[in-house]
Amino acid sequence: MTDDLKISVIDHPLVQHKLTLMRMEETGTKDFRELLEEISMLMAYEITRDLPLVDVSINTPVAKCSSKTLNGKKMGLIPILRAGLGMVDGIVKLIPTIKIGHVGMYRDPKTLKPVEYYCKLPTDVAERTLIVIDPMLATGGSAAAALSLLKEKGAKHIIYLCLVSAPEGIRAINEMHPDIKIYTASIDEKLNENGYIVPGLGDAGDRLFGTL
Ligand code: URA
Numbered sequence: 001m002t003d004d005l006k007i008s009v010i011d012h013p014l015v016q017h018k019l020t021l022m023r024m025e026e027t028g029t030k031d032f033r034e035l036l037e038e039i040s041m042l043m044a045y046e047i048t049r050d051l052p053l054v055d056v057s058i059n060t061p062v063a064k065c066s067s068k069t070l071n072g073k074k075m076g077l078i079p080i081l082r083a084g085l086g087m088v089d090g091i092v093k094l095i096p097t098i099k100i101g102h103v104g105m106y107r108d109p110k111t112l113k114p115v116e117y118y119c120k121l122p123t124d125v126a127e128r129t130l131i132v133i134d135p136m137l138a139t140g141g142s143a144a145a146a147l148s149l150l151k152e153k154g155a156k157h158i159i160y161l162c163l164v165s166a167p168e169g170i171r172a173i174n175e176m177h178p179d180i181k182i183y184t185a186s187i188d189e190k191l192n193e194n195g196y197i198v199p200g201l202g203d204a205g206d207r208l209f210g211t212l
Pocket residue numbers: 083136138195196197198200201202203204205
């Protein structure tokens with residue numbers, strides 16, 4: 001049952017095609033990396049379609065006219081270490097002036113609770129729309145903790161962008177952070193007993209960095 005989930009699925013054919021290639025176990029690190037970069041760029045294109053525009057007066061080589069430009073809304077990109085790093089370059093290609101912060105979380109093996117081990121953010125985080133990126137939204141534990149951390153640091157407007165999500169993780173964020181809009185390319189079936197998304201694509205960090 002996924003009808004209760006609050007999430008937007010980016011079903012663009014190019015995104016879906018590239019995601020299928022990423023899922024395939026025979027896809028190696030080089031292709032996986034390139035595909036993640038390309039999909040991230042395509043997803044960034046979709047999630048920025050409501051960015052505010054203003055009219056400016058310009059001269060083309062032919063005539064003076066009024067034309068649209070971004071109104072200079074401040075944005076921030078926050079990859080969750082380490083797999084989130086694989087989504088950075090594609091998004092930066094589309095939004096080259098975006099500021100980048102980093103959040104590192106690990107799961108304490110005793111308490112199973114997420115623990116922050118690194119956090120470095122743009123200083124004016126409260127004034128920015130933050131795009132938090134991590135390819136896999138599994139249990140949602142680290143994601144929800146990272147979002148709480150960003151709010152503690154003053155963040156007021158956050159968007160969460162992932163590639164593949166499990167219903168369990170979406171539910172966790174919906175419950176803990178109902179104000180945060182989540183985008184994904186796919187809602188998969190479930191988590192397995194090891195916390196992997198099924199069918200998923202395996203360990204995104206390992207496939208991205210070749211640490212299999
Ligand atoms: N993290 C991953 O990289 N893959 C999963 O399936 C779940 C969490």
